[in-house]
């Protein structure tokens with residue numbers, strides 16, 4: 001996918017998305033949390049623990065052109081789609097954000113997230129850096145959290161230890177990881193994932209805190 005630009009409607013409280021759907025107001029967009037971080041840092045592990053801690057949170061299920069890993073369930077871990085369908089969704093404005101990462105395309109279906117926010121629920125997106133930047137541009141009220149590894153060596157150990165990628169794919173993901181870690185300062189908060197339960201607890205605390213005050217504190 002060559003075009004990884006911003007396709008998110010940057011409308012105000014009473015604005016409408018590019019395709020006519022209502023967009024969430026400013027206060028509901030504060031309930032949107034983006035969890036980002038380098039491949040292998042433990043985003044899925046921490047988000048899965050967060051789901052256990054608070055089942056009321058809405059967790060976005062992304063679309064991807066990546067092949068399923070053993071044990072991954074279509075509709076639960078991802079919606080696995082082909083490139084033609086992905087391009088169609090982009091063209092129709094059905095993705096809140098989208099990006100190409102290490103040779104595959106990923107995107108967040110817009111409608112379920114907007115519905116969850118409109119219902120007053122917290123919503124969590126687990127996405128990479130380009131997508132996080134698109135959300136930041138379109139929804140400045142969303143909270144952006146970067147999950148950090150305790151060390152580079154630990155990150156490499158986790159990614160290779162997971163054993164889900166060939167050597168070339170691991171290399172591509174580590175190259176992305178360097179870029180992602182260099183952008184850590186763009187995020188509202190950085191949480192070190194030394195321990196999954198601790199990191200998930202910290203994330204939940206952040207989600208339940210008045211984020212504007214945290215932001216001011218960090219600026």
Ligand SMILES: Nc1ncnc2c1ncn2[C@@H]1O[C@H](COP(=O)(O)OP(=O)(O)OP(=O)(O)O)[C@@H](O)[C@H]1O
Nearest residue numbers: 038039040041042043044045158162193194195196
């Ligand atoms: N705190 C931790 N301590 C030790 N191992 C961990 C920790 N968190 C996650 N792991 C392990 O690291 C590996 C990568 O975790 P996970 O798949 O959750 O990462 P991810 O950030 O979602 O990766 P990707 O972006 O590639 O999908 C897994 O094998 C997981 O069990």
Ligand SMILES: Nc1nc2c(ncn2[C@@H]2O[C@H](COP(=O)(O)O)[C@@H](O)[C@H]2O)c(=O)[nH]1
Nearest residue numbers: 062063098099101106107108126127128131
């Ligand atoms: N921009 C987006 N990034 C996404 C989305 N769903 C997942 N991701 C991120 O992609 C990488 C690779 O994921 P993997 O499952 O192949 O290991 C990782 O950083 C995910 O967080 C999305 O919808 N948009």
